[in-house]
Amino acid sequence: MAKPDNYVPTATEQAFLDTVENPRYDRQIINGLNPFFEDKAPEDMKSFYTPDEIADLMSLRGTERDVEARMPVKITRHYFDLAKKSAYLQKLVKASPDETLNLAGSEDPGYQMDFAPVEGLLHKYEMGLMYVVSTCSAHCRFCYREELIGRKDIERQDGSVAKKGLAQIDEVVAYVRAHNEIVEANGGVHPESGREKLREILLSGGDPMLLPNGKIAAWLAALSEAGIESIRLGTKELAFYPQRFDDAFLAMIDNFHQAYPDVGFRLMIHFNHPDEFLLKGADGEYLKNPNGSLKWHPDAKKAMDGLTARGWMNIENQAPIIKGVNDDVRAIQLMQRALYRVGVGNHYFFCGRDIVAYQAFNVPIETAWNILNESQKGLSGVETHARLSITHYKGKTEVAAVTNEPIPGVPESENGVLIFKILRNAADARDRGKVCIVGRNPEALWFDDYEDRVIYDEAGLYDYGRLRTKPIETQATAGTTAST
Numbered sequence: 001m002a003k004p005d006n007y008v009p010t011a012t013e014q015a016f017l018d019t020v021e022n023p024r025y026d027r028q029i030i031n032g033l034n035p036f037f038e039d040k041a042p043e044d045m046k047s048f049y050t051p052d053e054i055a056d057l058m059s060l061r062g063t064e065r066d067v068e069a070r071m072p073v074k075i076t077r078h079y080f081d082l083a084k085k086s087a088y089l090q091k092l093v094k095a096s097p098d099e100t101l102n103l104a105g106s107e108d109p110g111y112q113m114d115f116a117p118v119e120g121l122l123h124k125y126e127m128g129l130m131y132v133v134s135t136c137s138a139h140c141r142f143c144y145r146e147e148l149i150g151r152k153d154i155e156r157q158d159g160s161v162a163k164k165g166l167a168q169i170d171e172v173v174a175y176v177r178a179h180n181e182i183v184e185a186n187g188g189v190h191p192e193s194g195r196e197k198l199r200e201i202l203l204s205g206g207d208p209m210l211l212p213n214g215k216i217a218a219w220l221a222a223l224s225e226a227g228i229e230s231i232r233l234g235t236k237e238l239a240f241y242p243q244r245f246d247d248a249f250l251a252m253i254d255n256f257h258q259a260y261p262d263v264g265f266r267l268m269i270h271f272n273h274p275d276e277f278l279l280k281g282a283d284g285e286y287l288k289n290p291n292g293s294l295k296w297h298p299d300a301k302k303a304m305d306g307l308t309a310r311g312w313m314n315i316e317n318q319a320p321i322i323k324g325v326n327d328d329v330r331a332i333q334l335m336q337r338a339l340y341r342v343g344v345g346n347h348y349f350f351c352g353r354d355i356v357a358y359q360a361f362n363v364p365i366e367t368a369w370n371i372l373n374e375s376q377k378g379l380s381g382v383e384t385h386a387r388l389s390i391t392h393y394k395g396k397t398e399v400a401a402v403t404n405e406p407i408p409g410v411p412e413s414e415n416g417v418l419i420f421k422i423l424r425n426a427a428d429a430r431d432r433g434k435v436c437i438v439g440r441n442p443e444a445l446w447f448d449d450y451e452d453r454v455i456y457d458e459a460g461l462y463d464y465g466r467l468r469t470k471p472i473e474t475q476a477t478a479g480t481t482a483s484t
């Protein structure tokens, strides 16, 4: 059960919060497979699953291969309308028996809880990530937060077992203040972890856009008061329910900017495929504007126009490359082009993580690199900012290069090599730029598929252990009270 939040807003916060409107939204969500099993889905949605698909999924119910025990099913009316015309979007959102054929994978990818000094806050790098909600408007089958969304028990470092909890404002603010005071008193670095000021926070989940505006506003204001310089909000709502970015939301975000003009705000959006925001004709081809650029879906366009009109706000897209969804050069190329044209940066594409059942979703690492590399050949320099990242337990790692030729005299390089580069070590910024070179393995889905062909590893990707016995910097909150 959520703990009561004892946070008391300042006068500035309260004045901002008093301006916020909280409309109700009707996403027309279909929750779970039962409406399809019991023939209770809206008439036009009933055929989303064929009778054979329904029979197969029903036969797994209650067994170890129950697809909803792994990841709950959820879809909005908006996404259904898009997906009925797109096999790729159907793959993203429709449950399939294939998902549970092989349940190998990690119950807590990246050992996220090792970085949680207080419940719901992961303190990595010089930034924090918070779980503020545990669901989204619809659910991607490949979600790498399936343990949070499925409310699964996770084993922590100390051996205890519990579901992941959500962040509470009072606890997070107390932690941020305590960490930053220690850093400040110690000449700019934390004496134990060597990390600098915690200056950036990502609101995540789940999708924070499921929270009412008032709750989002409360987080934005409290983090600003705590000294956070830049706030990100991660969302896939532009794909699932773009109507959420309405005048009330835009007014809230404008008023936030007015109250805290020095705090940066960045929307990290998540489009996987151009079918999620581009308009298609009856022949299945994308429609064009008179100048030849691709036409946006009116709902996504309206939302995007409202967001990009706020020049002080940055918007960036990041998405994994997933089997059957977007492992396609043309789709990835069109997406980068169409997003950049309207003012959205292309941040990362990701290799799939080692979630439970990852073999159903992940594209081989070298294939993903090739898709992104090929897709960028037809783009301009500014359209090609995205890198391919794979999240090692150590931190964000780039798949920097894949070569085809052997390196003379170097064993394991006969078929070429792959170079990983650490972008950010979750616990120690000083590792940035270190590389690991492995012999190629075109079938590799995860790091361990290269274990037998490591050539050079200054990054330490292959001697990583779960060394600490408690979350780093638990002492940052020692002696502070929960409320500030």
Ligand code: SF4
Binding pocket: 135, 136, 138, 139, 140, 142, 143, 144, 145, 149, 205, 206, 207, 235, 236, 270
């Ligand atoms: S939007 Fe993100 S968090 Fe939500 S289900 Fe999809 S991948 Fe998971």
